[in-house]
Amino acid sequence: MARVAGVSQSTVSIVLAGKAEGRVKPETGRAVREAAESLGYRPNVAARNLRLGRTRTVLLVVPTLASPFFGAVYTGAARDAAERGFGVVVHPWPDDANPARSPVDIEAIDGVLASSIAGGVAGLGDVPLVVMDSDPADPAPAVNFDVTGGMRAITAHLAELGHRRFGHLAAAVDAWTFRVRGEVLAEAGPLIRRTTAIDVAAARAAALDLLDRPDRPSVLVCDDDLIAAGAYKAARTLGLDVPGDLSVTGFDDILVATAVEPELTTVRLPAEELGAQAMTALLECLDGHHPPGVSLAGELIVRGSTAPPANG
């Protein structure tokens, strides 16, 4: 670059890295910075990455960008990363557009944070890795929600209201978090279950199937807030009042939980905290340590969608 623009190469590097203190004349430093400024010079990231052998960049791998949940995970992770001078880029995976290519081959990175990856994390490659919201049986360090506790809070709340038999709208996704939800619910008492895509229209159809029958359950426990929105629609279709005729619960406490009416009783999952803790763990790994797994408690948020069953 600006070896033309004043003096010469290593000096430029030193100045622009902010290591000039006591090693470069203030005057020279200023000259370098001015030259860089006027030339619009930006150091070549690829070259730096190669030389240093590290990138100070972490890849956040998420199943989809269509859920605001992962925005919160990112926020937590990025905040924690910034404190240590790391940047975060995001990539959905597996990728319909490009099933073969692993996200770690797209960019030069130091490590990967993977959230809620249903199919498991094999095939990502051999990078330092921390998984979130994933099966604790995974070999990688894991930061998880206490899904069991969250679901138990829901069943306890419903039992206290007097509900005895649950309808379960289960997500048709083969992920640890949903398996656990189903298991815990099954332990809590008799239930009838339908699976559905995580999608309002599909959930509505599944809910109709569960409700349009003589022995319909007094409550629909939904694996996800979006599924609960579908349950609302089914209830309305059948002329059932929520929560008078039918209680509904969600899971996650994403945005839609307060956008619907009545607002949804759900379990708030601390997504930002998840991202932050996972980033902390990953940076530990990069320092050569082996951080322990973490489990984050959810919080039952009782809103207007649950009430005692109609007939006692």
Add this chain to the structure above:
Amino acid sequence: MARVAGVSQSTVSIVLAGKAEGRVKPETGRAVREAAESLGYRPNVAARNLRLGRTRTVLLVVPTLASPFFGAVYTGAARDAAERGFGVVVHPWPDDANPARSPVDIEAIDGVLASSIAGGVAGLGDVPLVVMDSDPADPAPAVNFDVTGGMRAITAHLAELGHRRFGHLAAAVDAWTFRVRGEVLAEAGPLIRRTTAIDVAAARAAALDLLDRPDRPSVLVCDDDLIAAGAYKAARTLGLDVPGDLSVTGFDDILVATAVEPELTTVRLPAEELGAQAMTALLECLDGHHPPGVSLAGELIVRGSTAPPANG
């Protein structure tokens, strides 16, 4: 690497780049691939980027990951990119966690796609750039929605129903797209306006302010579907039926539009198409061309939230 594992360096490169055809003995090729496999070898991305001077990676810059809208933009962009062998990584910006650092310094990239960046795109640096959903006055090639047409479709629909005076819940975001919405609406007739954050609770408060008065408007035109969800809540609080007592319209047709009840009359913005067209334009730029700007029509989706005004 596997200069140990069989033969030597350039051969490895050729084989793994898939350029072995007629230049390397099939047998040697196989040996190399086996060695790579067993060693778990992956070429160093940083070195490749440096040598090639290109990365075949594009950075998608978005204001937030909390809106599913940008998930759709990504999907379109990534599909188009994959066809040309490019990858896409996503980064929110400006970044609260790290206001100073430009996203282009985080990663080695060939170009940037920036969507809906309110503060403008200066400060991103000097990379090849295509902007989406941004002020067409920007110097960069732009792919935009026909917001004017979309808002006119809404006002025409409302006028036909008999609405004469609009309440406008405007997004408190200084972005081109929202300025246009306000201007077009103002041309269409008398209105009263409140601004609000794009957030259900804030929108509810603003809507209450607009509705809890003797001369309340017969319709609330909202800059965004999420704001419309807040308008629903205000209506409910005041005991107003939607659409019987109050019509509501949104903009974008994101997920929440069909999650609420009644479903929302809104303008569907083709977000995937936006991403795809922008990626096409960016790849054109990278080939040294100067693609023209593009404007994508939205589509009025009439659902259950609009009806004639109560008193004629």
Add this chain to the structure above:
DNA sequence: TTGTAAGCGTTATCAC
């Protein structure tokens, strides 16, 4: 058909 060698732009080491 395969090996040798140069060079991408940076940072770190060391001599001046």
Add this chain to the structure above:
DNA sequence: GTGATAACGCTTACAA
């Protein structure tokens, strides 16, 4: 306080 120089791991002529 500053300038040479080597090396990071890869691709691509070109030589063998």
